[in-house]
Amino acid sequence: MAVEEQTNTIPLLDQLDTKATKRIGDITVANVTEDLMVHKPPISFEEIPGPALLKLLDKYWKYVPLLGTQLFRSVLINRLTEGRLTWNRNIRPLKYLFNEYGPVVRLNGPFAGDIVLIHRPEHIAKVFEEEGDSPTRSGIDVLQHYRLNYRKYRFSGPYNSQGLQSMQWLQTKKVLETPIAKQINKEFEKFEMACDELLIRIRQIKNRQDEVSGDFSNELSRWSMECFWIFMISKKIGFLDSTSYNKNSEITRFIETLATAHHYMSRCETGFQFWRMIDTPYSKKLFSACDIIDGIIGKYIRNAQSHVRNNLSMHEDENQHRLTILENLLFKQRMNPEELATLLMDMIILGVNATTNSQAFLLYYLAKNPRIQRRLHEEVISKTPKDHSFTSKTFIDMPYLNACINECLRLRPAFPYITRLLSKQIILHGYKIPKGTYIIMANQISSQREENFEDPDKFKPDRWLKSSDDSYPQNSYLPFGKGIRNCIGENLAKLEMMLLTIKIIREFIIEYDYADIESRFLMMNVPDRPLRFRFISRN
Numbered sequence: 001m002a003v004e005e006q007t008n009t010i011p012l013l014d015q016l017d018t019k020a021t022k023r024i025g026d027i028t029v030a031n032v033t034e035d036l037m038v039h040k041p042p043i044s045f046e047e048i049p050g051p052a053l054l055k056l057l058d059k060y061w062k063y064v065p066l067l068g069t070q071l072f073r074s075v076l077i078n079r080l081t082e083g084r085l086t087w088n089r090n091i092r093p094l095k096y097l098f099n100e101y102g103p104v105v106r107l108n109g110p111f112a113g114d115i116v117l118i119h120r121p122e123h124i125a126k127v128f129e130e131e132g133d134s135p136t137r138s139g140i141d142v143l144q145h146y147r148l149n150y151r152k153y154r155f156s157g158p159y160n161s162q163g164l165q166s167m168q169w170l171q172t173k174k175v176l177e178t179p180i181a182k183q184i185n186k187e188f189e190k191f192e193m194a195c196d197e198l199l200i201r202i203r204q205i206k207n208r209q210d211e212v213s214g215d216f217s218n219e220l221s222r223w224s225m226e227c228f229w230i231f232m233i234s235k236k237i238g239f240l241d242s243t244s245y246n247k248n249s250e251i252t253r254f255i256e257t258l259a260t261a262h263h264y265m266s267r268c269e270t271g272f273q274f275w276r277m278i279d280t281p282y283s284k285k286l287f288s289a290c291d292i293i294d295g296i297i298g299k300y301i302r303n304a305q306s307h308v309r310n311n312l313s314m315h316e317d318e319n320q321h322r323l324t325i326l327e328n329l330l331f332k333q334r335m336n337p338e339e340l341a342t343l344l345m346d347m348i349i350l351g352v353n354a355t356t357n358s359q360a361f362l363l364y365y366l367a368k369n370p371r372i373q374r375r376l377h378e379e380v381i382s383k384t385p386k387d388h389s390f391t392s393k394t395f396i397d398m399p400y401l402n403a404c405i406n407e408c409l410r411l412r413p414a415f416p417y418i419t420r421l422l423s424k425q426i427i428l429h430g431y432k433i434p435k436g437t438y439i440i441m442a443n444q445i446s447s448q449r450e451e452n453f454e455d456p457d458k459f460k461p462d463r464w465l466k467s468s469d470d471s472y473p474q475n476s477y478l479p480f481g482k483g484i485r486n487c488i489g490e491n492l493a494k495l496e497m498m499l500l501t502i503k504i505i506r507e508f509i510i511e512y513d514y515a516d517i518e519s520r521f522l523m524m525n526v527p528d529r530p531l532r533f534r535f536i537s538r539n
């Protein structure tokens with residue numbers, strides 16, 4: 001019998017030997033002996049509850065898909081929720097499905113493979129246990145389309161990679177661990193400078209009531225982009241320099257184009273996907289934004305190529321420590337420039353944007369919780385006095401700051417779902433789930449369920465300070481994913497967020513006076529209102 005089947009063995013109640021008992025605390029329980037165990041065969045895939053199959057193509061027009069392709073094929077929100085939910089681009093439809101059908105929900109794909117939605121930590125654990133050594137995740141199909149069909153690239157990026165490409169990428173990712181850690185440590189000073197520049201900018205742009213304008217997210221975007229390039233090429237590009245705000249500057253164009261690309265990527269992925277057949281107004285806008293981003297990225301790649309050719313003799317180990325991450329990818333990992341361009345674009349459109357939005361939510365939660373902000377300020381001034389020189393060790397000794405970031409990512413993980421394509425059959429909750437099924441792990445839902453986190457809707461950083469005995473169930477909180485396809489930028493993103501938060505809190509009290517900011521799902525959680533924070537000087 002398969003191992004999976006044995007683990008689903010349960011005793012039948014009417015076969016319990018009630019005389020043979022033992023005590024656990026105040027409770028008397030019947031002993032269950034091996035010979036009383038019965039083996040329940042797994043339940044077939046077809047029996048997993050879920051909304052009924054939609055076969056008729058014409059009905060399809062009524063429905064709006066939620067996520068990228070895999071979901072597009074199946075999630076027909078309006079029908080699935082029997083009209084009770086309108087298309088609002090957030091996580092509620094999935095919550096509804098779990099409430100309606102239980103912890104394992106199957107969505108039949110009228111056009112392609114089925115999808116299974118899960119949220120329980122033990123089910124998520126099982127998927128990761130069985131993910132194999134080259135897991136595949138659902139990618140951003142419209143970006144894949146752009147690369148493979150429009151640009152005729154060979155490779156569609158790490159978020160999409162499968163098969164051999166996936167193996168190559170995972171190899172590269174492993175080798176990069178040490179250079180990435182070194183790079184983050186080495187460039188502290190520059191990361192600090194980027195944060196200081198954002199503070200200067202805040203002082204300049206806030207009005208007489210200390211309020212910044214609605215497009216403060218644009219400033220955060222410049223800051224996280226500056227940090228990203230420091231990380232990649234060890235240089236400050238100047239995203240926050242006053243000259244770069246000029247309407248015609250390349251930097252302004254880059255930032256605006258990034259926002260455009262994000263907007264239309266989300267439109268293309270979540271609307272009806274005509275772009276698969278013909279160029280649509282949205283896909284045209286997305287592709288021309290991607291062309292601009294690709295062009296700028298290409299320039300950095302060419303600079304790195306000529307820098308290495310001109311300045312370094314490439315005798316392997318000798319010069320390894322002098323290579324930037326970008327140069328390392330090009331010359332040590334021998335990534336071809338096309339592949340590198342796709343990697344950088346994904347990192348920018350997804351990773352840099354994720355950092356921007358996570359930082360925005362963090363500032364919002366601090367503004368809405370003045371007591372928490374006060375306590376954080378106390379930790380900040382005691383651990384990082386004015387002349388403090390920052391190193392990666394600074395943050396280890398700041399449990400409350402860490403707790404605030406964890407709590408923000410619990411409530412607003414940048415990516416509310418993690419996906420995997422099953423590489424083999426598994427049993428979940430007694431159901432047999434075949435190889436090739438897409439599993440959607442609703443990370444945001446599991447980190448907001450009462451059984452995993454007490455008072456789940458409240459911003460309570462204290463919960464992260466408890467001893468490990470009281471902590472949350474494993475796999476109920478995975479903002480950076482898990483396993484070998486986890487986020488490569490986790491340490492960078494956390495460092496950026498910590499450094500900027502320290503600097504802001506040291507200088508300002510943050511306030512926010514308007515309606516609550518919720519999240520909107522634009523392929524990631526994005527604040528649904530302008531970030532009109534007040535930054536009140538502490539002096």
Ligand code: HEM
Pocket residue numbers: 137158159173347350351352354355358413414415418419478479480481482483484485486487488489490492493494
């Ligand atoms: C707060 C910020 C960020 C969050 C919350 C975040 C979250 C995630 C998540 C959930 C995944 C999928 C993991 C999985 O499937 O198991 C991921 C993948 C990835 N992230 Fe991030 N990310 C962030 C910032 C960044 C940054 C700044 C970079 C670039 C330096 C980056 C680069 C990547 C890459 C390349 C992958 C694909 C890894 C692979 O397929 O092996 N991320 N990220």
